[in-house]
Amino acid sequence: xxxxxxxxxxxxxxxxxxxxLCLAGAELPARAELSAVDREAxxxxxxxxxxxxxxxxxxxxxxxxxxxxxxxxxxxxxxxxFLSLIEFSVGATPPVKQ
Numbered sequence: 001x002x003x004x005x006x007x008x009x010x011x012x013x014x015x016x017x018x019x020x021l022c023l024a025g026a027e028l029p030a031r032a033e034l035s036a037v038d039r040e041a042x043x044x045x046x047x048x049x050x051x052x053x054x055x056x057x058x059x060x061x062x063x064x065x066x067x068x069x070x071x072x073x074x075x076x077x078x079x080x081x082f083l084s085l086i087e088f089s090v091g092a093t094p095p096v097k098q
Contacts, residue, residue: 034093042089047087056082068092 034042042084048055049064062083064068068091075083083091 006091038093042092043085046085046088056084058082058087062088065092 075087
């Protein structure tokens with residue numbers, strides 16, 4: 001099994017992209033602050049699903065996670081037909097209970 005680890009540069013890019021989505025008015029559900037363990041688990045799950053290693057999940061790759069696959073179109077905020085790590089993490093993180 002091939003493991004893909006995200007470099008600090010890639011993590012920084014992901015954080016910048018998330019900030020850009022928020023500033024662009026993307027409606028992201030309220031989330032609790034993720035622990036480092038949660039972030040690493042999400043990144044590892046994303047890497048396992050990204051079988052071709054291109055840094056995004058196709059609809060077929062997302063099938064490894066039925067709950068993500070069922071919401072694929074909803075999570076694909078930029079409508080490019082793929083899920084980025086940020087889009088995937090929105091679906092992989094439970095909403096905050098209020």
